[in-house]
Amino acid sequence: MTYCVGISVREGLVMIADTRTNAGIDNIATFRKLHVFEEPGERVLAVCTSGNLSVSQAVLDHIQEGLENSDTGAVDTLMSMPSMFKAAQLIGRAIRQVYATDGRSLEEHNSRFDVAFLFGGQIKGGKMRLFMIYSAGNFIEVTADTPYLQIGEHKYGKPILDRAVNYETEMPDALKVGLISMDSTMRSNLGVGMPIDILTVRRDALKSxxxxxxxxxxxxxxxxxxxxxxxxxxxxIAIPRPPYIIGKTGVLDTP
Amino acid sequence: MTYCVGISVREGLVMIADTRTNAGIDNIATFRKLHVFEEPGERVLAVCTSGNLSVSQAVLDHIQEGLENSDTGAVDTLMSMPSMFKAAQLIGRAIRQVYATDGRSLEEHNSRFDVAFLFGGQIKGGKMRLFMIYSAGNFIEVTADTPYLQIGEHKYGKPILDRAVNYETEMPDALKVGLISMDSTMRSNLGVGMPIDILTVRRDALKSxxxxxxxxxxxxxxxxxxxxxxxxxxxxIAIPRPPYIIGKTGVLDTP
Incomplete structure (x- = not known):
């Protein structure tokens, strides 16, 4: 299992990922799921991965080695993409490429082609953005209304995010709440575990x-x-006990 | 969706259920999911239901109208069962009966035969018990180590139960924590909603x-x-902000 959360506030971006992988409950290992691609002053990009590890690693290989662009003939890499939108599309293309190669064989062996990515950062001349990219290669972007995105085991850590994070939250607080969210997840799902990788990026700083x-x-x-x-x-403990009166159905003890 | 939780502490039993059903997000209705069968001084039994409503209602019909017992020739009902174990088995048999009648047809129409029950209470001469009964008709029982069981949308409301309920928790506090768990679930899943039905039963009282x-x-x-x-x-807000130093990877601000 995995838990990763990305938070995009006015000041910038926070990304947090656990590192536990498990093939069944008896085969636990530590793998980095938060990957940072940085050329200070030019671009800072972060990718969090969840799902089938062979798929997510293959996608990371493709976006670093490059995928041929059938329109231009160029080899596109994450570091050559001119915008966050184009870079998110490149990750989507890489996912579809891995599906074309491995998808059918995985299904024949009862292994699901399931993968999800958080992709955040900023490229010089463009805005800071944060996307969630699905197995089909399509993606959505965070908004000011809901300034966070999660992949993996998202439910345990969601309530605190809903209550405590909004677009105006300062970055250190967003990081703190993200860590509480990670703590709640780790307590309830043994498939999510330490160590935890964190990244913060100030808007327009173009470096981590x-x-x-x-x-x-x-x-x-x-x-x-x-x-x-x-x-x-x-x-x-501070909340009063329920006032329901014993033996009187539907009657309250308080006015 | 549904959320029901049963908590079994030293003093007795707490059961809480929401009432929202949805066939898609555009067809919301209110149905009771917590059903109490009581003959004061003799037995008090409670059934919470989740999953396909046609299945859970049919199961409730079977256990009230009675299922023929092929060994004894008698017609078994929830009110005639001599022990909680036998009563849980009766619910399991009713689930299998509905599966035999409706299971195949449901699958042909791409509807899943999924259902889960919480079944708690006490029958005179026996102990108070709390079970979770699955679609296959098999069941598990709560223990003092983990004194609660959940069905339906269980994740959002689990962290507070894990932190705040144990076998020695007093019943009013168990009810209070169960209501907090219900609140967390309702906030994160619109498929779980008010009104909320609650039941408490003192151990050996044999009445609600x-x-x-x-x-x-x-x-x-x-x-x-x-x-x-x-x-x-x-x-x-009371937790200090993270001390990680800007630009110094892996260095902490505190000793």
């Missing part, structure tokens, strides 16, 4: 700001997890 | 304690939702 791997036992993240647990316990 | 429908706008539940939201906001 924070690029960091949170290892197990790191003091800040450990403290965040403890504080969040303690706060949730305190929160539900 | 609280049997109540929470309607939209009811003051206590409204207040619980507001307080929980406010507490979550306060909780993440």
């Amino acid at each position: 700001e924070i690029s960091h791997r949170i290892e197990p036992g790191e003091p800040y993240f450990h403290d965040l997890r403890e504080r969040w647990s303690a706060a949730l316990r305190a929160a539900h | 304690e609280i049997s109540h429908r929470i309607e939209p706008g009811e003051p206590y539940f409204h207040d619980l939702r507001e307080r929980w939201s406010a507490a979550l906001r306060a909780a993440h």
Whole structure:
């Protein structure tokens, strides 16, 4: 399993990914899922991957080695694309290329061709953008109304994002809430696990700001997890008990 | 969609169910999913249902009208079963009966035979028990290690249960946490909605304690939702911002 979240706020972009892969529950490994492609001052691009690891790795190979463009004859790579839109299309083309090569064989072996990508960043002369790209190679973009996108095990970590992140959230807070979202996911799904890779990019900076791997036992993240647990316990304890009267169906104890 | 949760603590049983059904997103209706079968002093039984409504309603008909028992020749009903185990088996048999009647036809029309039940309560002379019964008619029982079971849209409401409920939790608190779990689910999945039916049963009381429908706008539940939201906001705001130093990969700002 996997959990990755991308948050796009006014100040910039936050991307967070776990690193656990599992082929069944008895074959657990650590693979990087947050990949950064950077030429400071020119472009900074980040790709988070989920789904079948052989598919996502093949897609990453294609977008780095290049795919021939049948219209222009050129070989397109992630670093040569002139815009975020064109770069997202390139990833979509790479997914379709891998499907053409491997899709049928995977299905014959009862393995699903399922993959999803978050793709965020900025190319000089264009706007910062954040996309989610599906198995079919199509994609959607984040908006100010819903400033985050998730791939993988998205449900456990969604409620805190819905409550605590909006487009005006400052980047350090967006990162913090993203880490709480990751914590909630890790607690409920053993297929999502440490270490955690994080990336922040300020709008128009054209270079990464924070690029960091949170290892197990790191003091800040450990403290965040403890504080969040303690706060949730305190929160539900502070709520009054239900006032429903025993034995009186549908009657309340309060006016 | 549906969300139902059953919690079995030392003091007794709590069951909570939403009432929303949807055939697609444009056909929403309200149906009771928490059904109570009670003969005070003799037995109190509760069934929560999820999945295909035609299947779950047919199962409820079977266990009330009775299924012939090929071993004894008797007609078994939920009110005639001598133990919780036998009663859970009866529900399993009813599910298999409906599958035998409708399963193939449903599949021919691309409708899945999917259904799940929570079944809890106590019969005089036996212990209070809580089961989850699957589409195949097999079932599992709650334990003191994991004192709750969920059916339907279970992920959004699971983290608070994991953090806040154990076998020693007092019943009013178990009900409160169950309602917070329902709130989290309703906020993230529009297919789960008000009103909410709740039931509590004290161990060995052999009758229901609280049997109540929470309607939209009811003051206590409204207040619980507001307080929980406010507490979550306060909780993440109280956590310090991440200390990762800008531009220094892998370096922390704190010792």
